[in-house]
Structure formats: structure tokens, C-alpha cells
Amino acid sequence: MIDPILDVRGLTKSFGGLVASKNISLDLRPGEIHALIGPNGAGKSTLIKQIAGGLRPDEGSVFFDGQDVSPLSTASRARLGMGRTFQISSVAMEYTVLQNTVLGALGHRGNTFRFFNRVMKDTELLATAENALEQVGLQEFRTFRTSDLSHGQRRQLEVAVALTLEPKAFLMDEPMAGLGAEGSHRLIGFLDALRQKAPILLIEHDMDAVFTLADRISVLVYGEIIASGSVDEIRANPDVRSAYLGEESVE
Amino acid sequence: MKKETTLNAGLMLLLLAIPVAAWFMDEPFLVTLTTRAVVFAIAGVGLNFALGFGGLVSFGHAVFFGLGGYAMGILAHHAQTYTPLMEWPFVIDGSNSMLVIWPVAIVISALAALAIGALSLRTTGVYFIMITLAFGQMFFYFMISWSAYGGEDGLSIYVRNGFPGLNTMDPFQFFVICYVLLALVLFAVHRAAHSSFGLMLRAARQNEDRVQAVGQIPYRLYLIAFMVSGAITGLAGALFADLNRFVSPTMLSWHTSGEIMIFVILGGVGRVFGPVAGAALFILLEHSLGGLSEYWHVYLGAILLGVVLFARGGLFGLLAGLEVAHD
């Protein structure tokens, strides 16, 4: 049994009377894409925040690369190798595409407390940044101001920045959201190849993407994992069908 | 050349040309006026580092302005009265040499910024604005009650501080000193803005989550920025006290904090040379409107209101357009 990169054990979180996460356990193994699906309001953002940092669970722990990261901050976990993309694009809007990507490379390399270097002429950082942009297909847009990009392009930028971090695992929160058919298709192909570099915990609503890409699927409903298994197992699972897939027949 | 660069150069040239012309025309008053603008510009550049680049709305920056002024005032006071500052455990004499006073002003302001920042930066938003204001008031009232150095009446320094080889009482030579310092500060700030630190700091202002996601800690960035910002404003304070040969608690008042903010906003928040334009514009208004009416602050208020509501990017925003991403 290969050790999982990410091992989430028994996460429980309540807000007052509301139980947002109930004893959630899942893991992410090398080379896989583990998709997390569930209806809106299931508690996906709460779960992501407890994994990536920023929200302390009431009970449970998060192990990353063999280490208990539960007491660590978001920044520390990022440095340990968690590459996160946000559901609502979290990029620096006033910066160019290139600046945002260089930012990632800089954060990863460290040594940010330098005051006299010309960071945007740093060959090492530029190489990493350009490489990442090429991989997502944004290199022509490198000098564009991020606020001028389309929504879909900003999602691509998020992924590019995550790449510069050379993470040990990706936490992707709805990367398909807002992409058109062509964009989705391209991203699906991209993520398919990406799993070799680092496994992906993929939170998604886009069922095409999920069924195409996922090695495993876990279903989150009202803060609980009600089912976890292969694509076929989940498709056939009656609890999942009723709770989430509803009347749609998904073939 | 980019519009902004042209504007920067033009501004610096103008600030140099006016005193030179005034010197030829034998109008020392104009030289002093321009010096005032230059010193205010340095104060504004200091605030802009924290406010414009870091997004830290510090409403108590007059603290550093005043601390720099009092550092100069106290040292010079002891020098001119031939009394030492301290006799135990070791003797510290006063000084009226600029080369001693400037580092002292800078270090004291930086340390104060470290202390104030370390506490204040644990809060955010409105609370941060309020706590910086409150710290400003704390120091303000402290200086008022420190009667050893004049208290509310302030402290007069009879002779301008000395700089080797120059006659600092000559308005033009003092102006050159201040102008060179402004140029050096601008150069340093410009480089810092384009450095690794600058890239990360300006990102934090735009999106803290992003900075954390790349593994960096916004608090540390803000604290360093706050210290640098305080140090620069402190230097301006020392120069201001030297220019007027007078320091008083007014330098620490929240009105002064507000005025420094005005320099920054008039020129354009976040632009390296913004405060230079803002300070120059402020002095222009002070001189022209002040000549018209004793109550010129009414007009200043109206202009400031207009800028905030309708010309948010300040002078640079109007003339140089949307800020083009550097590099």
C-alpha cells in the first residue's frame, strides 16, 4: 500500500448549531485524481479550508507528505507543497499575467526579502513562469493585465501559478467553472497529464470532467462522505443517485 | 518614453528649476517654499510605501514625522545649550550635525514603527485605522506634557544643523541637501517597488489569499513595509524641524497625519512619484489660496473632496492614465 500524499482523518467542524463537516476522512494517493463531488451547500469550501489552512477543525487532523500539518498556517502548508487553486479566482488583478506567475515562482523559491533586485528580470524566475504559462497555453497573454482577462483565462492563470509552486499535491476547487466547451476540453486533457507530476484532489461540479478524469470519487452530502469508490461504483450507488444525481441518467 | 516616466522627470526638473530661478532673481522666499514642498514630498513618499504599496491605511503617520522632528530638536537643543542628554550610565551629548541627526531620526522612527506596527497589524480594516490614529494621539499627548522640551509651546533651535562643507543657513544650499535626499529616497523606493519584496508586498495589498497560497506571510511583509515607511517619514520630520528651526507637538497631531495623506492622494496613491506631485500641488494651493483667504482650508477641503470623489487616481491618474504594470 503506497502511502498517500494527503491523509485527512476524521475532520469535524461545527459553526454554532450547524455541523459543516462530520468525521470526514479521505486520502490522495500518488498519481491519482481523486474527485470530490456533492450538491451545493455540502460543505466543500469548509473542507478545503481545513485542508489547505485557515480554518481549524474541531476534531481530526490533516497529514501531508507524512507530516501532521494540522497546527500549520496556510503559508506553511503551501511551502510544504500544497498547490491550491481557488474557486473564485484569487489572483492579483492589477498585475500582468507574467507578474502573477513570477509571484508564484518567487514564493516557491523563497528569499522574498530582497529590496534592490529587479525581480521581473530574474532569469530563473522568468524561466519557471514562462514554462508554466506555456503549459496552460497563456504565454501570448503574458503582458496582459489580469483584470482584462476573461474569466476562463483567469482560471488558467490560477493553474499556471499553482504549477510554479512545484507542489506535491494539487487542491483544485472547481477549475472548470466558467470555462466554455473548448476550454473545458483543453483543461481536462491538461489535468489528465498533470496527475503524473502530482496527484490532484479535484472538487468539481462538471460531471463530464469528473467521470473522464477521476480514478476515485468521494461524494460529500451535508458535511458527510456518503460514498467513496471508482467511477463505476459511484455511478451505480443508489444513495448517490438519490442524493445528488437525482433523476438524470448519466451514462 | 512612458507617460509616467516623463511626468516624473518633469516634476523633478521643475522642483529644481524654481529655486535656481529664484536664486538668480534673489527671491529666497521661493527657495524656502520649494524646500517645504520637497520635505513634504519625502514625508509623503514614506507614507506611500505603506499606504500605496502595502494598502495599510495608517492614520497616525504624523507620529514618525514628529519623532524625527523631536529627535532633531532634542539633539540640537542639547548641543546649543551645551548640556548633555544623559550622564548616566554613559554620557550622551547633543549634536547639531545633520550626519548624526539623520541616522538617529531614522532609527528612532523605525523602532517606533516596529512597535506600533507589531501591535497594530494584528488588526485589520477599520480597527487598524483607528489603532494607528490612537497611537498617534498617544505620542501627541505625551509630547505636549513633556515640558522639558517645551511641551505645547514647542522647541526653538537657533541655528540650522551643520553639514560638512556647506553653509546650511543659506536657503539654496539647504534646499539642495533636501532635494538630493528626496532623489535618493525616490531611487531607493523605486528599486524596492520593483524588487522581490515589492512584488510580494504589492500582491498582498491586492489579494492576501494569493500571497499565502504561494507560501508567504502577509504580516511580515506589512511590518517591514511599515518600518521603512516610518523611517522615511521620520527623516522628513527631522528636515522639517530643521527648515523651520522649530519643533512642536503639532507635528504629531492627527491633522498632520491627514495632511500627509493629502499629499499622497493628490498625487496618486501607489505611484512612486505621486507624493512629489501631491506635495508640490499642496504647497501651490497653500501659497495661492492662502494668499486669498485666511480660511483657505475650506477650499482645500473642497478640492480634496473633489479628488476623492471624482479623480481618485490623483494628478498622476489624470495625466498618466491607468497605471501600466511595470516591466
Add this chain to the structure above:
Amino acid sequence: MSWVLLIEQTLNGLQFGVMLFLMAAGLTLIFGVMGLINLVHGSLYMIGAFAAAVVAAASGSFLLALAASLAAAAVAGILVEVTVIRKLYDRDHLDQVLATFALILIFSEGTRWVFGSFPLFLDPPDYLSGTVFLPFGIEYSRYRLSLIVIGLAVAAGLFWMIAKTRIGIRIRAGENDREMIGALGVDITLLYTLVFALGAALAGFAGALIGAIQSVQVGMGEPVLILAFVVVVIGGIGSIKGALIGAILVGLTDTLGSFLLPKLFSLILAPSAATSVGSSLASMSIYVLMAGVLLVRPKGLFGGA
């Protein structure tokens, strides 16, 4: 040190506190409901005091003067809200600070232009002047005592309004979720104007009441404004309860501090040093208190959101 003096100073602190509460209550509501940082409050305080002084001089009636202070401040508040403040709700805090700072400049210098720099006269009415006798043989200013009573009555009124009336419910809802109450059909624009006017009226009222024991002059509102901010920060933004507790804390700290600290220091230092160290620490004490509260509770004592 006499106990009588101590009790007197405590009462003074309480009086100072409840008057601060009038300012702080308006500020905290405006912060809480509209998310607006508002420096004009000091000017509204001043306008209330000036209106009261002018009407008192013209009519001889203190009650009319108080009514005038409420009206003038409310009207000024509405005017300012409709013309300027409305444009600031969506802006960031820096813009709000600068715009309202600009308004201070306009109001202060404008008032100085019209009225000059000399203070106006406003005296307490005869039926409230003089002293009353309290238990333990304490003689205390009747006017100051009535300020305490008035202040506490206003506090009670505000608590009742927030808890029991419809506008109170809307205010509480607005503090929690601005977008939601708009979606529920509440007229946000009107609500905001009303809240602002209420805060303004309270400020003007405080200005008039205090103006009778201090002087009515330009700039009188600014020290009070800063203290009111400190109170709001200590109490927590949006909390009237916090504003009351914070105000009383600040009032007591300031008054008792100025009274006790020099005495404390005279135990260890020479008299002149004791006075100067004591009084400088006293004026700083409020800010030390605020910094202390924020370190333990970064959102104030009762600040939640």
C-alpha cells in the same frame, strides 16, 4: 485624599462617559449598518453646540436651544449624507477617511469664517444650575447630574428602539447582512439616511449639552471624535452595549487617571515630576487601554461580525 473628592471625580467620569456614549452610539451604528468610517461626526457635534448657543442667545430658552441642536445637526447630517456620504458606501476605507476629513476642513474653517475664532456663550439654565446634595455629604453640580440622567435615558431609549421597534430590527438586520435586507424590500437608501441622521442628532445633542459647561468654539468636536472612535473600537463596531460600556470605561479612565495618577507618582517622585509624569500618563491612558483591549480582543469587547 478625601473620599468625597474621589466620588466626585467618579461622577465626573461617569458624566464624561455618558456624553461620549452619545457620540459613540451614532458612530458605531453608522459603522455597523453602513460600513462607513465617518469623521464628520465631530463637526456635527460642533454644529449642534453652535445652533444651541445661537438659539439660546436669541430666545433665552435652554429647551429651545436643545431642540435646535437636534434639528440643526440632523438637517446637516441629512444634507451631508445625501450629497457626499452616499457616494462613499461602496468605496474603500481610505476614500471614506479622506472624504470625511475633507468635510471636517470645510465645516471647521467654514464655521470659523462665519462665527470667528472666539467662543460663543452657552450657559446651563437656572433650574439646572447650582448644586445638589447627595448621600455621604457630597455636593455635586446639578447640571452634571442631569447630564448623567439624560445620557442614561438616551441609552435606555436606544436599547429599546434597537430591540423593540421595526426600525431597530432593520438596523440589526442591516448590520448582519446588507445585501439581504435590500433583497427583502427594505428601502436601504432611506434606512441609511435615517441612521445617519439619528447619529448626527445624537452628536449635536451631546455638543449642546457639553457646550454649556465647556466652551462652544470651532474645533471642539475633534478631541471628542477621537475619543468616540476609541470607545467604538473598545466596545466593538456595531454594538450599542459595547459603546455604553466602552464609553463609561473611557470616561472613568480619563477622569480618574488625571486625578489619581499624579497622586500615585507623588509617592515615589518629587511633586513637580509626579504631576508632569502623572498627567502625561493620564492623557495617554485611554490609548493604552484601547491598545490593551485590542491585543486581547482584536474586534473589541463586543464586536462580532
